[in-house]
Amino acid sequence: xxxxxxxxxxxxxxxxxxxxxxxxxxxxxxxxxxxxxxxxxxxxxxxxxxxxxxxxxxxxxxxxxxxxxxxxxxxxxxxxxxxxxxxxxxxxxx
Amino acid sequence: xxxxxxxxxxxxxxxxxxxxxxxxxxxxxxxxxxxxxxxxxxxxxxxxxxxxxxxxxxxxxxxxxxxxxxxxxxxxxxxxxxxxxxxxxxxxxxxxxxxxxxxxxxxxxxxxxxxxxxxxxxxxxxxxxxxxxxxxxxxxxxxxxxxxxxxxxxxxxxxxxxxxxxxxxxxxxxxxxxxxxxxxxxxxxxxxxxxxxxxxxxxxxxxxxxxxxxxxxxxxxxxxxxxxxxxxxxxxxxxxxxxxxxxxxxxxxxxxxxxxxxxxxxxxxxxxxxxxxxxxxxxxxxxxxxxxxxxxxxxxxxxxxxxxxxxxxxxxxxxxxxxxxxxxxxxxxxxxxxxxxxxxxxxxxxxxxxxxxxxxxxxxxxxxxxxxxxxxxxxxxxxxxxxxxxxxxxxxxxxxxxxxxxxxxxxxxxxxxxxxxxxxxxxxxxxxxxxxxxxxxxxxxxxxxxxxxxxxxxxxxxxxxx
Numbered sequence: 001x002x003x004x005x006x007x008x009x010x011x012x013x014x015x016x017x018x019x020x021x022x023x024x025x026x027x028x029x030x031x032x033x034x035x036x037x038x039x040x041x042x043x044x045x046x047x048x049x050x051x052x053x054x055x056x057x058x059x060x061x062x063x064x065x066x067x068x069x070x071x072x073x074x075x076x077x078x079x080x081x082x083x084x085x086x087x088x089x090x091x092x093x094x
Numbered sequence: 095x096x097x098x099x100x101x102x103x104x105x106x107x108x109x110x111x112x113x114x115x116x117x118x119x120x121x122x123x124x125x126x127x128x129x130x131x132x133x134x135x136x137x138x139x140x141x142x143x144x145x146x147x148x149x150x151x152x153x154x155x156x157x158x159x160x161x162x163x164x165x166x167x168x169x170x171x172x173x174x175x176x177x178x179x180x181x182x183x184x185x186x187x188x189x190x191x192x193x194x195x196x197x198x199x200x201x202x203x204x205x206x207x208x209x210x211x212x213x214x215x216x217x218x219x220x221x222x223x224x225x226x227x228x229x230x231x232x233x234x235x236x237x238x239x240x241x242x243x244x245x246x247x248x249x250x251x252x253x254x255x256x257x258x259x260x261x262x263x264x265x266x267x268x269x270x271x272x273x274x275x276x277x278x279x280x281x282x283x284x285x286x287x288x289x290x291x292x293x294x295x296x297x298x299x300x301x302x303x304x305x306x307x308x309x310x311x312x313x314x315x316x317x318x319x320x321x322x323x324x325x326x327x328x329x330x331x332x333x334x335x336x337x338x339x340x341x342x343x344x345x346x347x348x349x350x351x352x353x354x355x356x357x358x359x360x361x362x363x364x365x366x367x368x369x370x371x372x373x374x375x376x377x378x379x380x381x382x383x384x385x386x387x388x389x390x391x392x393x394x395x396x397x398x399x400x401x402x403x404x405x406x407x408x409x410x411x412x413x414x415x416x417x418x419x420x421x422x423x424x425x426x427x428x429x430x431x432x433x434x435x436x437x438x439x440x441x442x443x444x445x446x447x448x449x450x451x452x453x454x455x456x457x458x459x460x461x462x463x464x465x466x467x468x469x470x471x472x473x474x475x476x477x478x479x480x481x482x483x484x485x486x487x488x489x490x491x492x493x494x495x496x497x498x499x500x501x502x503x504x505x506x507x508x509x510x511x512x513x514x515x516x517x518x519x520x521x522x523x524x525x526x527x528x529x530x531x532x533x534x535x536x537x538x539x540x541x542x543x544x545x546x547x548x549x550x551x552x553x554x555x556x557x558x559x560x
Binding site: 008009010011012013014016017019020023036037038039040041042054055056060072073074075 | 215216217218219271272273277314315316317367368370371374375378379382383394396397398399400402403406440444
């Protein structure tokens with residue numbers, strides 16, 4: 001089971017949408033996962049495997065266990081799928 | 095009788111209502127049983143967390159209220175949507191939850207049958223607007239049965255009308271990307287767009303300006319709220335004087351006490367945020383999933399930060415300019431008999447930042463500065479006037495922040511003050527407006543003047559006939 005965070009400024013609006021799109025990509029990839037939405041400061045304090053966020057927050061997230069992945073356009077499903085697959089590939093080699 | 099009583103108690107318990115809403119959504123999407131159970135439990139727990147956060151927050155707000163009123167003789171109010179919605183749940187929880195659930199449904203119906211095919215996915219704003227409408231109609235004396243349906247028709251209509259009104263400007267911001275803004279700060283974005291269009295110069299973009307990196311810590315809303323509250327509490331602790339504060343603080347040093355209370359305020363906001371997040375984490379994706387099934391060609395209307403990447407510097411400039419507008423308006427409030435609206439960081443950042451982006455898209459730097467300044471004035475004066483229509487909640491030390499809560503609350507409040515049946519009239523007008531606007535203003539449709547697919551076919555038919 002991998003733990004995934006979708007992160008935005010308040011953890012209310014944008015990240016919820018990001019979550020539902022990430023879910024689709026993760027389902028397609030066929031992995032066992034648990035996904036949560038959060039804001040940047042909360043993302044720092046909890047352990048996770050993968051964190052997806054926008055470019056603005058990427059440098060604010062200093063999570064010890066997780067790798068951080070930037071999604072430029074939250075409405076672009078192709079970009080989200082590609083980023084998710086890349087992130088999952090990175091996990092396997094660890 | 096026992097069964098009926100049980101049913102009544104279930105349906106009048108807001109936490110259970112929102113849980114049912116999430117459960118229906120998850121079942122509709124055929125989620126696995128364990129997801130339905132965990133999603134429903136998380137939603138109910140989230141709602142209960144909101145109440146807990148509101149308790150922490152009131153504990154910190156009350157002393158500030160005392161300091162402001164003892165110091166200046168005015169009511170001190172910090173517009174923070176999360177806080178006021180937390181407070182509203184005590185008396186209007188089940189009405190809010192019912193309006194929210196029905197409003198999602200009405201949004202789907204309107205997006206399906208009118209030409210305004212927007213699906214409003216900013217769940218927390220639907221929650222806030224539902225609470226506002228429940229409080230205003232309820233405080234005017236309407237019973238639950240009188241307020242839920244007209245309230246939901248109003249909120250559901252606004253969910254397609256607001257993205258539509260912003261659309262001509264949103265198109266300029268995103269340069270044609272298929273994105274709509276679904277955020278109840280629309281009045282600010284339209285005002286900033288117009289200010290930019292008529293007063294600005296789009297050639298001189300904000301994005302050519304260098305903004306100090308240090309300002310980016312304001313992007314963390316917890317930190318910016320905390321910093322602003324430390325300043326506000328300290329200023330009013332000094333104005334009220336140590337004597338007044340010591341009555342509140344007991345043996346503790348007055349300034350240490352004010353410092354801790356200011357951070358307790360930030361802590362309360364954060365707890366409420368966690369609750370709202372849990373409440374919406376299942377409901378919004380379910381709503382999105384349902385809308386994709388029923389209206390595949392609808393355009394999702396998203397939270398305002400979706401436009402921030404198009405002009406990140408305009409966001410910072412907009413925030414600063416909006417805050418300045420709020421501070422300029424501050425000394426004007428008392429003399430005209432209004433409560434003191436202290437700058438709430440969350441609305442100034444998100445609405446002000448958004449106004450900066452819209453102002454910049456149509457009028458460059460000058461557009462961003464003027465647009466966000468106007469927005470800062472709006473989100474200071476509108477909440478001050480709104481307090482009159484919020485009943486007991488109008489006496490609280492917090493209120494609704496973003497501009498659409500202000501203007502819509504004033505319109506609704508002044509109507510239902512005359513008669514609660516006017517809520518139905520307003521609801522009918524708004525529903526009619528969704529049809530009329532979609533029909534007669536093609537630029538406000540998701541795909542703009544070119545029209546949607548149906549229109550293209552009609553045009554093609556017309557061409558063939560010709």
